[in-house]
Amino acid sequence: MGIVKWLWTLLGAKPAEVIASEPKLTTTVLVVGAGSTGLALAQGLNKAGIPCIVLEKHASIGGHSRDWNMGLHWGAESLKSLVPDELWEQIQLVQVDPTISPTKDDALNIVNxxxxxxxxSIPAPFFNRLRRRKLRELLATGLDVRYNKRIQGINYSGHNHYVTARLSDESCLTAKIIIGADGARSTIRQLLLPQTGQIRPLPYCATFVQARFDPERARFLRQFHPLYLAGINPAGLFAFFGMHDAEDPDRPETWTFFFYISWQSSYEEQEKTAGWTNAQRLTQVKTLAREFANPWKSAFEWLEDDHQVWYMVLSEFDPGAQGHRWNNHGGRITLAGDAAHAMTYQRGQGLNHSITDAAKLVEAIRDFVSGGRAQSTVISEYEEEMIARASGEVRLSTLNTRLVHDWDNVLQSPVLTSGMKNHSSEGL
Structure with missing residues (x-):
């Protein structure tokens, strides 16, 4: 290795450097991110007998301070194909209420x-409403997950064979392929696209709450729907209310509810309120809740003044947008899940596309590991299909977000016209 390359390696200053010598292979696949996408992908690789390591920046699965739940519907078959039967048989245990099983008659009710x-009432057959943390704990079973690991940079071998991740603890891991499944603010995406890889904030925001109530209040709130309910308000507000964890079905005081209100928020307003305290966020969302009927009106009113809330600006990353096409370096690095296509959530599509990515990536990796097809070819084909499918959904979901906050045009919103189906399968 020349002196210049040696110095760059020593300093670790380049995020993506081509090196001449071949490093020692650590594993076949290195997955960055132990979210639902990364773990489902690793389960599929493990099932296929392909060596895989998962890196997670937090200290544990429960290391994130917040938890939430997600809808899995048309993507469920992909998840089932990725995990061993004994794990799929436990999927009911990670439902928000394990005593209520998904059915073909499931539907999401939307109220004024x-x-x-x-x-x-939007049909959503076999609508799984899954607790994210519990799903991750289940999917981590039997995998090589390494915690407290943060990526600093990527090196590519000079012979187009391997890729090496440089970590913040000064260790290195080398694989045939690195897959960035590290969420909407993906480090891997920003290494691949240093100028254009940031998520794009949208002029909408939301404040989320998780809360328990006394038995009488809990029973009152749950009578509106045992699992989930959405509301569109003529004041330009959207809301969701549902169960997060029915710890003991017979003890309402153990039920944790999950609810939010979202609204249009200009970039100027977002900047002006960026430093707001939890108390200010809570006061703001309580004021908005007065525009609502129950369950939102009472649920927000009953919160203590110091109750913790979670505020976020909605955002997107469209992989089909100009300047967003990354170089996969001969199929040695790619993206999946929110790292590839961050989207808004009012149409409930994110997890379904992410799990579909994982299933298609396992097929692609199996193809090149078996020697049947070239790695560069199968990974590029995966990206072409994924980008075409998910880019359309990113745009449709953003359009949907705009329209569910616009009462005069709400009937044109995709969630009302197309429901929660996979629009790419319908040619929309």
């Missing part, structure tokens, strides 16, 4: 948030 009157 101001009056409580029903607007529509």
């Amino acid at each position: 948030g101001s009056t409580g009157e029903n607007m529509t």
Whole structure:
């Protein structure tokens, strides 16, 4: 190795350097991110007998201070194909209420948030509502997950064979392929696209709450729907209310509810309120909740003044947008899940596309590991399909977010016209 390359390696100053010598292979696949996508992908690779290591920046699965739940519907078959039967048989245990099983008649009811009157009921057959942390704990079973690991940079071998991740603890791991499944603010994406890899904030935001109530109040709130309910308010507000964890079905005081209100928020407003305290966020969302009928009105009113809330600006990353096409370096690095296509959540598509990515990536990796096809070819084909499929959904979800906050045009919103189906399968 020349003196210049040796110095760059020593200093670790380049995020993506081509090196001449071949390093020692650590594993076949290195997955960055132990979220639902990364763990589902690793389960599929493990099932296929392909060596895999998962890196996670937090100290444990529960290391993130917040938890939430997610809808899995048309993507469920992909998840089932990735995990061993004994894990799939436990999927019911990670439902928000394990005593209620998904059925073919499941539907998401959407009400007028101001009056409580029903607007529509969107069919969602076998709608799994999964607790994220519990799903991750299940999917981590039997995997080589390494915690407290942060990526500093990527090196590529000179013979187009291997890729090496440089970590903040000064260790290195070398694989045939690195897959960035590290979420909407993906480090891997930003290494691949240093100028354009940031997520794009949108002029919408939301404040989320998780809360328990006394038995009488808990029973009252749950009577509106045992699992989930959405509301569109003529004041330009969108809301969700549902169960997060029915710890003991017979003890309502153990039920944790999950609910939020979202609204249009200009970039100027976002900047102006960026330093707000938890108390200010809570006061703001309580004020918005007064525009709502129950369950939102009472649920927010009953919160203590120091109750913890979670505020976020909605954002997107469209992999099909100009300047967003990354170099996969001969199929040695790619993206999946929110790292590849961060999208808004009012249409409930994110997890379904992410799990689909994982299933298609396992197929691609199996193809090149078996020697049947070239690595560069199968990974590029994966990306082409994924980008075409998910880019359309990113745009549709953002359009949907705009329209569910616009009462005059809400009936044109994709969630009301197309439901929660995979639009790419319908040619929309």
